[in-house]
Amino acid sequence: MIAHKHILGTFDESLAALRNNVLMMAGLTERSLERAMKGLVNRDDNICATAIADDEEIDQLEKQIDKDGVDILLRFQPVASDLRRVVAAMKLSSNLERMADMATTIARRARKLNRHPPLPEVELIRPMYEHAMSMFKDSVDAFVREDVDLGRAVVPRDEKLDQLNRAASHKLVERMAQDPDQLRGYLNLIFIGRCLERVGDHATNIAEDAVYAAAAEDIRHQTAAASV
Template structure:
């Protein structure tokens, strides 16, 4: 009977984490839409969601540490709880990146809207796919799906480098749009960091399922 109860608690812990993941995804989607469409109402929603994320993070941590202390799990159950604790932190930080983007959207609301030679919407969509895939991999215990997130991270990194290079050039040639360009650079960086957190989540899913740590590994080509 105690073992059955423990498995039920693991399911409840997973459900709590998935609910928090939904909040983090929503916060990032709202923040990006607020920036792209100038919708200040969405910025206030992002702040409300961020408060809920912070509360959820504390709840998930408390439950996870309680299970570690009382149940002393072994093998895959131990890896799952350790992964939940790390994923919990990454989801909270995705919420932080969303809040940062919403703040930039608010700062730019009264500024003239200009067309910049970048595609933040496309970058945001890729990051959204990464987050959704990482969470789906957690839900389905799918290590191969988690691995696909690692590949997408390279694409987002490349987009971020392109955005920064192009907007630095814009600021040099058109100083009157420097504020809009600088904020776009910062938002691109926020998205890149959100992608990093999605990558961390995917790596933790792989660790949970396979027991292998894929962090900090690189190919020989990358090392060169």
């Protein structure tokens, strides 16, 4: 499943193979997050189990991408934008691996929730999930298309996700205080919200790396005034 052909290819072929593995990894990570959310909403332990099982393939892809990236640096000693593309692909895979870990955590907590009566507050999670996934998809698109404007536009969207998470956590803590019998359930939902907030952080990192790869500009850790 992993592209190995580039071992004897040109730089362009090797870079294309590296990027293909990154895209495959992004696809698997997206699927894993979708499955975790489906397992949560549909209360389906089997779908949760597939999300958890996906993680191993994603971990192995990360190792392969790092290895291939270093091989490309060694063999071709790329400069300028070519070097940045290789470095960005390796960073992207590291962010994808952490997102896949979030999918695993969500699926594990969903399975715990499935052992107890349903909590209607699971609906608080859906808008966070949708916002985080849309950031994720756009950040990967920005990387693939080397679209600097799209990459830049993803970064400020993280603020909205943080707000959604704060608001959801606040409500869940209130419900917890009113109904201590469901305490562990609400706590699981709070942690799932936190996972989605971190998916947004990783999408932000990917968008920043996409801008770096395409425009040689490091837009991380800018002040609010400077980043608009």
